[in-house]
Amino acid sequence: MPISDCYDIVVIGAGFFGMNIAEYFARRGKKVLLCEKYEACMTRASYTNQARIHNGYHYPRSVLTAMRSRISFPRFVKEFPECVVNDFSKYYGIGKILSKVNARQFEEFCNRIGAECEEASPSVMKLFDSHYIEKIFRVREYAFDSKKLCEIMMKRIREANVELSCSTSVEKVLEHNGGLKVEIVTEDGKYVISAKHVFNCTYSNINSVNQSSGIKLIPLKYEMTEMALVEVPDELKDKAFTIMCGPFFSLMPFPSRDLYSLSHVRYTPHYEWYDDRDKYISPLTVCDLDKKETAFHEMQFDSARYLPLIRKCRYRDSLWEVKTLLPSSETDDSRPILFKMNYELNGYHCVMGGKIDNVYDIITTIDQNKEVFL
Ligand SMILES: Cc1cc2nc3c(=O)[nH]c(=O)nc-3n(C[C@H](O)[C@H](O)[C@H](O)COP(=O)(O)OP(=O)(O)OC[C@H]3O[C@@H](n4cnc5c(N)ncnc54)[C@H](O)[C@@H]3O)c2cc1C
The missing domain is CATH 3.30.9.10 (D-Amino Acid Oxidase, subunit A, domain 2)
Known part of the structure; x- marks a missing residue:
């Protein structure tokens, strides 16, 4: 259950993307709530994947994706050495x-x-x-060890003072008095909290939140x-x-x-x-x-x-x-990011990356638009 009913930033989904975004804002002094539907963080796509740290080779049909991987690979390896497996x-x-x-x-x-x-x-x-x-x-x-990656991210969000609420499902996001109202269901019941910004980082579940909030679905x-x-x-x-x-x-x-x-x-x-x-x-x-x-x-x-x-x-x-x-990936097997800022509601942002290291592209995009969020 969240300890407050008012946050600067609510992040929905404690996968690798949600945890990184939550940490980014908390380190910049924002009051951040990170809601995760399941009992623990990083149990869905951020665990259930092929564990490849992409270095470009996989995308001969999309040079742009390959080049992005070439840039992100050394950065990820340097930032998360404890979880990199290269033996x-x-x-x-x-x-x-x-x-x-x-x-x-x-x-x-x-x-x-x-x-x-x-x-x-x-x-x-x-x-x-x-x-x-x-x-x-x-x-x-x-390759990367996703359990170790989760341990590192847990430590980082703790140190950054992100408030984490597990077993907490976000049901709806609605406009309210110029801000946003977020309906959540926890083990103790239903709550409504308010937030200036909400980041939907739920990967396959992005449109579930959109659907229940009466928002147009994103083609996925x-x-x-x-x-x-x-x-x-x-x-x-x-x-x-x-x-x-x-x-x-x-x-x-x-x-x-x-x-x-x-x-x-x-x-x-x-x-x-x-x-x-x-x-x-x-x-x-x-x-x-x-x-x-x-x-x-x-x-x-x-x-x-x-x-x-x-x-x-x-x-x-x-x-x-x-x-x-994203449907655009079908023709060239590329892995672009999805970043829909102010998607249908002012302050509501939908985020998805097709591979783990896309997180750097997302954080860069947020940073380039920081005056909107900070
Ligand atoms: C089969 C497969 C293989 C892959 N292989 C690779 C690979 O080798 N290398 C690579 O870099 N990438 C790979 N990927 C892609 C990578 O896994 C994803 O890009 C990445 O994990 C997405 O992270 P995320 O945080 O957005 O999603 P997730 O880790 O799925 O996090 C989303 C979180 O949102 C939570 N959630 C959902 N709905 C709600 C709600 N209403 N309220 C609260 N919480 C909610 C979920 O429980 C989940 O914890 C692969 C993906 C798949 C599926």
Whole structure:
């Protein structure tokens, strides 16, 4: 339950984005309330993801996204060294069939964005079936430990004096006397608080708050995704692989569980949908109701055509999350940010980033507009 009924800033959603924004304002002397629907912070997309610290390689079809990653990568690595995992070799492979990029184009792209990339050693190349793989490159890309990242962010928001209210769901945001009124539901009941600014950082749930507040929905695309968590055979330990750029797979360390995640472009998204104002259903509810029937065997079967040792991976668990994309990402697989300032209501701002390090673009945008908020 919030200790006051009046705040400068209310942030909805204690994922990585909400926590960063809350800290930003609290460090500048603002009275900030951070509301999180679940019992703990960073349990949704900020935990349930592939844990890749992007360094540009993943976006040969969107140079802008690649360049942004190149800028954010060293910044993230420097800012969160305790959660960076780099004790593995990272390889990007180029498929021979159905790939949207060939080895020459990938190499040129890496040169263009200034990202290190060298041909993998013959022993690594031998792990792959040469009928399906044109070339393997060794690159510089790391993973992050999302539990450690959460611990760091918890410490930071505490030190900045952010008031955190977990098990607190924001139901509605309404205009009131030139400011905003925020309706929240906690374990103790319903409350109404007032705020000068409200940041909706709820990722897949952004439109749920908009819908219940009678605000126009933002066009978003949703994918019900599954990433399988696996134990890898000794031959694959300390290595990570991503095959570009088409219906292929990634095998990445998932440090917070000491396992690897296996994802596949064809089988990780189980289905997709867009919002319908008349039959609106919250993506978090869709995720809760999903039967969660694993597609691990399909992922494993297809990936093993390229990397036969994947047959030896042992399934341990799956991570399920609703991936949320801006429709503009569909054509070029880019990861732009969503930042809707004063969205339908004065002082109400909707924020979403397609990858963890997009947080820097969001904070920069806030900083560039600080006279609006401070
Ligand atoms: C399958 C998958 C793989 C990904 N892989 C990567 C990757 O490898 N690298 C990378 O950088 N990015 C990756 N991403 C993207 C990354 O996970 C997201 O960009 C990032 O986590 C978004 O953070 P967030 O804080 O906006 O969302 P979240 O972490 O989901 O936080 C939103 C919070 O809002 C809360 N909330 C929702 N509704 C309400 C409400 N009404 N009231 C109060 N609280 C509410 C939720 O409980 C949640 O805690 C991946 C995403 C997915 C789904």
